[in-house]
Amino acid sequence: MNVLRKHIDPDYILGNIPLANKLEKPHERYELGFRWLGEGNLRLTEFVDPSLMFGNYAYRSSTLSAEHVSSRMTYARRIYDRLNRTRKPRAVCEVACNDGYMLNRYTGNDDRFTTIVGVEPAANLHRYIDDKVYAYARLMNARIGASIWNLHGAFDIIHAHNVLAHTPNPVDLLNGIGAVMDAHSVALIEFQYLVDLLANTQFYHFYHEHYYYYTVAGFSNVAEKAGLEMVTAKRVEAQGGSILCTLVRKGDWNESALKAVASDKSPAASEELKTGQNIRSNEQDLLSPSLSAQLIQEDPHQIAHFERNYFSRGDIFANFMKRTERKLKNFVMYVNAQPPGTLAGVFASAKATVILNLAVERGLELDRFTCFYDDAEEKWGHCVPGTEIPIRPMRMIGEADRRSILFSPNLEALITQRFPDLKVISVENIFEGH
Numbered sequence: 001m002n003v004l005r006k007h008i009d010p011d012y013i014l015g016n017i018p019l020a021n022k023l024e025k026p027h028e029r030y031e032l033g034f035r036w037l038g039e040g041n042l043r044l045t046e047f048v049d050p051s052l053m054f055g056n057y058a059y060r061s062s063t064l065s066a067e068h069v070s071s072r073m074t075y076a077r078r079i080y081d082r083l084n085r086t087r088k089p090r091a092v093c094e095v096a097c098n099d100g101y102m103l104n105r106y107t108g109n110d111d112r113f114t115t116i117v118g119v120e121p122a123a124n125l126h127r128y129i130d131d132k133v134y135a136y137a138r139l140m141n142a143r144i145g146a147s148i149w150n151l152h153g154a155f156d157i158i159h160a161h162n163v164l165a166h167t168p169n170p171v172d173l174l175n176g177i178g179a180v181m182d183a184h185s186v187a188l189i190e191f192q193y194l195v196d197l198l199a200n201t202q203f204y205h206f207y208h209e210h211y212y213y214y215t216v217a218g219f220s221n222v223a224e225k226a227g228l229e230m231v232t233a234k235r236v237e238a239q240g241g242s243i244l245c246t247l248v249r250k251g252d253w254n255e256s257a258l259k260a261v262a263s264d265k266s267p268a269a270s271e272e273l274k275t276g277q278n279i280r281s282n283e284q285d286l287l288s289p290s291l292s293a294q295l296i297q298e299d300p301h302q303i304a305h306f307e308r309n310y311f312s313r314g315d316i317f318a319n320f321m322k323r324t325e326r327k328l329k330n331f332v333m334y335v336n337a338q339p340p341g342t343l344a345g346v347f348a349s350a351k352a353t354v355i356l357n358l359a360v361e362r363g364l365e366l367d368r369f370t371c372f373y374d375d376a377e378e379k380w381g382h383c384v385p386g387t388e389i390p391i392r393p394m395r396m397i398g399e400a401d402r403r404s405i406l407f408s409p410n411l412e413a414l415i416t417q418r419f420p421d422l423k424v425i426s427v428e429n430i431f432e433g434h
Contacts, residue, residue, distance in 0.1 A: 040218025196241025
């Protein structure tokens with residue numbers, strides 16, 4: 001068994017599942033448990049070696065919408081311009097650049113960035129990255145950051161979207177980011193928000209690629225250990241609720257300058273990102289409108305105040321587990337009530353890996369599924385890990401008249417538009433017993 005660290009005792013155990021994006025067999029199983037660390041952070045209890053998961057990666061970020069990607073680029077530039085009033089950015093780096101979904105856009109940007117660098121450990125994805133991008137097949141850390149600085153110098157803008165959870169040593173990752181920054185640099189960090197995950201019972205986002213889960217206050221503490229300071233933080237709708245925040249090197253800017261950036265109320269601030277107005281929660285008593293409204297601000301201190309109120313209740317995790325069990329029970333009942341061979345899965349096979357494998361431990365009959373449809377060609381010809389359900393191209397979705405379960409609820413509008421005649425039901429509706 002490839003376990004990176006000694007197993008720690010869990011607060012709660014969801015079950016045992018294979019690695020969500022490791023499609024090659026055998027599909028070894030690992031305990032899926034979590035433990036609250038305090039100070040705003042939560043971690044899985046069993047750490048799996050990153051090389052098993054990220055050396056050859058099946059997920060491609062180019063499936064994200066153009067609007068999603070451009071909004072991150074625009075937001076990073078706006079924060080940079082607030083701090084550096086006249087200095088134009090010329091160098092950009094992305095940590096975990098995946099298939100070049102963002103950096104390829106920078107190569108054609110009107111600002112004509114002269115240095116564009118990507119750090120991406122999954123060598124199989126490099127063939128999609130533009131030749132104008134300097135791409136390094138490495139995991140970012142302090143040593144790699146220093147090497148990149150020696151080659152390219154400091155970067156004006158650094159992106160790191162949905163990679164923070166993917167490292168067992170977040171301080172080392174942030175030390176690497178800090179190594180390629182100078183007094184003008186701005187780092188834009190995006191991570192899945194722990195409050196959303198718990199309040200909306202998104203148990204399917206617990207899988208072994210995600211070593212840690214963060215609150216704003218928790219991540220701010222981690223960033224400080226790497227000599228970085230949070231300037232802005234705001235909640236966005238991506239992945240069921242995420243935090244988009246900006247970091248600078250600690251001590252490079254005085255407090256009044258940073259407060260001015262965080263309190264900026266320019267029209268562009270509300271136009272660039274679709275920011276959540278509220279958390280759609282199963283625990284409405286925990287999230288009053290006045291508290292939830294603080295999540296639309298950019299000030300990290302206001303969000304931290306919200307978090308202290310949220311976690312002041314002692315039954316957060318027990319209630320999360322109860323609702324998870326209810327959702328899985330409803331899912332098992334729905335699927336088992338269908339005749340064999342009459343269901344297909346659509347999109348988000350990583351989430352499906354979690355849901356299906358946990359549901360099997362609770363009595364799910366997998367023979368109800370004939371196949372799973374996904375856009376990522378790296379997944380075609382493989383099976384959903386832990387099952388014998390084959391993954392097929394989306395273009396084959398109309399071959400049979402099956403009821404399809406959409407495992408990525410946020411893509412419901414997209415799938416309806418692409419396949420208007422498809423009989424599709426969202427997995428969230430099944431979870432709620434609809």
